Amino acid sequence: MDRFLSVTISGLSGGMIYAAVALSLVLIWRATRVVNFAQGAMAMFTTYLAFTVLEHGGSYWVAFPIALLTGLVLGAFVERVLVRPVENGPPLNAVVVTLGVFIFLQGLAGLLFGGRFRSFPAPFSNKNYNLGNVSTVSPFEIFIVLSVALVAALLFALFQYTDVGLRMRAAAFSGEVARMLGVRVGRMLTLGWALAAVAGSLAGILVAPSVFLHPNNMDGVFVFGFTAAVIGGLDSPVGAIVGGLGLGVLLSYVASYAGGDLQTLSALAVLVFILMVKPNGLFSTTATRRV
Amino acid sequence: MTTAAPAALRISDLTVRFGGLVALDDVGLHVSPGEVVGIIGPNGAGKTTLFNVVCGFVRPTSGRLEVQGKEQRKLRPHQLAGLGIARTLQGLGLFPHISCLENVMVGAHRHARAGFASALLGLPRSDNDERALRERALALMDELGVAHVAGRLPGSLPYPLQKRVALARALVADPQVLLLDEPASGLSNAEMDELGELIRGLRGRMAVMLVEHHMDLVMAVCDRIVVLDFGKVIATGTPAEVRTDERVLAAYLGDEVDATDETISDAVDV
Amino acid sequence: GGGSGSGDGGDKGDGASANVPGITATTVTIGAHYPLTGPAAPGYSEIGPAAEAMYKYINENGGVNGRSIEFKYKDDGYNPANTVDVVKQLVLQDKVFAIVGGLGTPTHSKVTNYLNNQRVPDLFVASGARLWDQPDKHPYTTGWQPDYLIEGKILGKYVKDNFAGKKVGYLYQNDDFGKDGVEGLDSQLDAASVVDKQPYETSQLSQPTGIAPQLSALKAKGAEVVVTFTIPAATAVALLTNAKIGYKPQMVVTNVGSDPTTLTGLLGKFSKGAVGAQLLDGIISDSYLPLTSDAADPWISLFKKVHDKYIPNLPFDGNVEYGMAQAITFAQVLNGAGKNPTRQSLMESLEKGGFKGPGVTPLRFSKDSHAGFTGVRITKLDGKGGARFLQEAQVTTDEPSGAIENAPSDAQGKPGDDPFTK
Amino acid sequence: MADKPVEELAHADLADGNNVQATTPSPVVGPSLSRRGPLQYTLVRHLGLAVLGGLALLLLTSSVSAYRDFQIANVGYYVVAVAGLTVLTGLNGQISLGHGALMMVGAYTAALLLQREDPLPVTLVLVLCVVTAAAVGALVGAAAARLRGPYLAGATLAFAVGLPGLTSHYSGRLGGDNGLSVSTGPPPESLGFDFPGERWQAWITLSAALITLLLLANLSTSRVGRTFRAVRDDEVSAELAGIHVARTQVLAFVVSAACAGLAGGLLAVVSGQATPGAFSVALSLSILAGAVLGGLGSLAGAVYGAVALVALPSFSSSTSDRFDLGTDVKSNLPLLVYGALLVVVMLAAPQGLQGGVRRLLGLFKGRTPSPVRNDSGTDVSVSTPER
Amino acid sequence: MRSMSERGASLEVVDLVTTYGAVQALNGVSISVPAGSITAVLGANGAGKSSLLRSLSGLVKPKSGKVLVDGQDVFGMAPEDVVQRGMSQVPEGRGVIAELTVDENLRLGGLWRSDKADRAKAVEEAYALFPPLDQRRKRLAMTLSGGERQMLALGRALVARPRVLLLDEPSLGLAPRITAQIMGLVRRLCDETGLTVLLVEQNARSALSVADHGVVLNLGTVVASDDPATLAADDNLRHAYLGF
């Protein structure tokens, strides 16, 4: 029972990271209908920038907003300068561009910061509280959960209840119609990428204490974040959170009760199962009219 | 309704609900072979939905569908061609990235014989097949006056030509039942007249179901008209009967019918 | 500048050096493959530069028999398909004399056949798998570091002797590295004392949950001693997870995963205050090279000098030491291959054996053995990034039943024994 | 019309909408109607081209160094994989990030068969690679047929990540992380004693590539190819025309998976191994990049893409080798350059390299982006939004 | 329906040229629409009517010419800027955003305006105008019937409270009674609020019946420009371009 509980809890806190990555992918998807394969690498890069601040004696609470801010700028830059020119081309061009950015950033990070593992601090203790003799969560995990939930809630509200959110969605679904209605589509796309990159950077800085910092440290997290986003339904921020948490718990159970080698296979199995039942993810709207 | 030859298409007690919305409410109608039947009604009356049921895109909540006298329970759209049913869409539905000729050839696929293996190996059997399809498609395009644009992409053509290509794609399959969803939208009056001619030419060759908002066309080509309103059949009859039906006038036509007879100078003073 | 030999495999007989690939009047060109980028790169990417730095140092001291050593190492990203590519490039295009220190079991095992068919010396594969010691099948391939089975045996014996009566658990990587280690441990420990064996996947290390499930299980089983065959990142994750869940077993960690500098780096900033190098205090491990924290050791001061001169930006850690020590061994073998070395004479020199360098256990190359080091010396880490040797170096054989004996005390050489390490 | 087949090769398989021919009003009547004699047969035309190509390659492989032959051998299996993917993605509109895993199926099939005491002949082994990968492709394709756009991407990505996990679960049979070694023996003795093995390998993969291109060219000029394209362009209309959409999508997946399987088998033969590390997600992604770089939907583009996949990394690493740089820079510069090149090519040639070639050929024809009306009545050029 | 302060604006098009690559769609078109009036643009398919509207609204970059809204040049402006100058377009073939709800589509129409209260009011007015939309507020636009989508597109353009309205075949797919209503509505808006309308119609008859002025396009050139009665009476014109 102890074990089940602690496995569940660590799955949930890990899942929160996937949720943050998923969230960033969902945002970009909603904002520009592009899957950003560079998301993980962008997060890795901004985490390195935070790391540099720490190296130079900066405090965590300076480095943290710097990571998010540079994420914002990097997201906007990548959209504006690299993705924009291919946005109107075949959809896969944008995918290849993001792949290129992904490889480029990994190379750049290795070049600037070296390839070796770096430790990255957590702002709060990572020692679990004990409940009786059950070891539960650590303050840092609580911080993870709260910060991701906060960002998710803010973004959800932004999309669902604000005019800017409506504009962003309109711009994503049909750029030309949106422009005709006075929406500055270019700005919306940039804004979408920028916000998404913030969510991604958050994931990067939160996961770094667990997986260390190195140019590839987000690869695995990205893949499962993407899986989580697809499970939840790419159009749904709530789905991203649910997908992320669900996947985190599942992976934790599998590693604990079935063996780590089955983790990826079980993620695949769950993904396929869910998509067979709901081809557009758990939280998709099903009412589609084809004719 | 008891005829010796089975109806090309018969629908009875058909109901379709979308959530709380009743799109079709206990609808019954039939189309005899060679007959042109018009379906009219206000926007949202359920005309396209009716077509969608016939095509298997929408599963009816209840009701019965018969094609050539045989009941179809689990109809899937891709079976239509085999059943001899062809349809044009309310939009265009052309394949944008292949030429018009190839668009039409796709419609003719049910006549193809060669299989995957001969295609893969590039056997003469496949070549002959292609040639036959191409000839058939070109012949029909010629008939509809679009053979000269065969090599172009649909998107580069004026709208009416695209509509004709779409029609050619439906006709090339030699259907027994043809469903036309607003074929005249976006056409000028002259083009509409040509379309009318064309549809009249189909009478006797196949059963046609026509959804249209252009009354001149509907009145001119239909043998019979079914009027839908809020998913219910509110009238059936010859054009002459329908044109004067009180309920139809109120629900649908307004004073349009009279307007067709008006001269422009009259209209300007409205 | 590369060799001038035209055909491949043109090194039959004792022909003049001019016909030997990779050899000119003034240079010897050798090659290697490492993961310089990608997930496997951290740590391992330092080995190539370190070896290169040592070769540069050797060249500055006049090289080997008047020839300077040119070292071409390429990135294979730990992808075996790339390994085949870069090794072919080294052999066919760069015409290297030998491959020295190619890294990785899954990677290098895919080129041994090729290299042996081409009769390219394939020395010092950087992997503790047992594959490299097959002189009959692969006469041109040799290992260097002690294999994991040997290491497991010596660690196992130590645990048995010093923690008698305690419950032991294993944490091991689910591949040849971990499994060989476990085989060695099992040959020494009583089955009854081992309460749990937990394999982990390297892919888990890149996930936020890490290997917490495995450690929770070990904790639940009440293991008081945890022996790990883990790479450094996994060791660090294990130590942090233990701190997180309040689990305090005696840790016994393989040499591969216990480099104090690397671990201190990994744990350093981990969490405010609480943890860091002190998590390492009391860890039992082993080594076959001098301890990098032992500044008094003459080898270490040589390595440090070379490090500071050529690769000051890299951390001075076990990987750097590894690359430099290998370079010295190669220079010794090359030295023994004569004034006009051929691929054949290089292998003969190797099989003559008798090399004494930085290693604290003997290198026992011979006609029948291509294994290299066959023993290790138990160490204990302190909480300040250092370590010390606990007992005499021990050697043993590949057979699980082979006895564990103390190594001869004169196994280690001194810098300056060779002209090129002055 | 004598130059027609050549043009056909250049435009490979008349692949896609935005090719020059389709927007030019003139050639209404397809090739085989206007041709007389043997050239009216697809097989004759394509076979002729394949033979010409084969001869050219024979010359090429015989005149370069062994390492170049090895690189050409690599290009050979990439051509097979990229061409297969371009049929799936370019012609049928399904994206796959899982082709690396399908290649792995082929590679392990080859490795297991070649490991036996008395191994089967390589040709037969490769055929069996095709068969097993096609079978797996049928399964994946059946699942994929229900999915669209990014959902398909996600599912196939999970497949690419998940499948290698099997090797450590069945490490006894599949060799775990170390995978399996494959030895295919030396070139046949009839070629002479010191015939370079690399050239022999190049011949094997290039023959396979030519056969693959031949068959795929046949397929895509046929009715089946048109069916693929129709489904890609508009599923609803395709269904109405009597096409079983799901079945078509599965078929496309099977064809594509078969190619991937063959490519994987060839990879195993060329690099002598089947290892999970060789079939990472990165491989899947680079095959996709190859298809897009070359020009989606075009077989000639697949060739360019495959060449780019081998040449770009090699170019970027030899470029950075040329400078004396610090260690971190030296190791990472190739990666950085490769990434930058991907972006630059995409920005400079949105239609891929094949698009660039077409543009050069059609320089004087004044090609314009063709507007296409989509469902909501707005004009979009070239791309319809993913659904 | 609207405050008198937002008077309609005149629209002046001078010598507009638009090309698509090699295709010349507009060949120097000049049209002048006085504030508060309706001008019908007629012509066969492919005459360039839609191209004219798209060039005015900025969806297509015209090559040369002048476009004056109330004397202000909006030539070459991006569509989002043109909207803010008070000129809105109802695109040909509906142009609703299928993935958004009816309500979101309507709200989008007014988003660029700062007057929040009036925005909400305008949306409610659109619902009042098109009751089928009112019953489907929360439905995704993709579930609407063809005619319902056309209503949505029109309603959305009105929510912007434009001063100049560009209508591209508004009757497409609408039932005859609705068509008549819409024509009536457009007329009323002009008369009551001074809205200026450029109306493209296939259905020349019904367009001319509400217009103050008619322009006939052919191959991108204005071939006739006169009052509706004169145009309708010209047999040559009718046969050659108007098709009735």
Ligand SMILES: Nc1ncnc2c1ncn2[C@@H]1O[C@H](COP(=O)(O)OP(=O)(O)OP(=O)(O)O)[C@@H](O)[C@H]1O
């Ligand atoms: N998939 C669906 N989900 C929800 N409602 C739907 C769906 N399909 C149709 N409807 C509704 O059903 C009603 C009938 O739609 P249908 O398209 O059949 O109308 P129609 O008669 O073709 O109208 P029009 O003449 O405007 O094309 C409409 O109110 C429409 O909103």
Ligand SMILES: Nc1ncnc2c1ncn2[C@@H]1O[C@H](COP(=O)(O)OP(=O)(O)OP(=O)(O)O)[C@@H](O)[C@H]1O
């Ligand atoms: N995006 C485009 N690219 C190339 N040519 C185009 C494009 N849009 C329109 N055309 C061409 O420009 C000419 C004018 O087209 P336009 O759509 O403006 O005509 P229209 O009068 O609106 O016709 P319709 O009555 O069919 O709507 C036509 O020949 C058309 O084929």
Ligand SMILES: [Mg+2]
């Ligand atoms: Mg309809």
Ligand SMILES: [Mg+2]
């Ligand atoms: Mg138009």
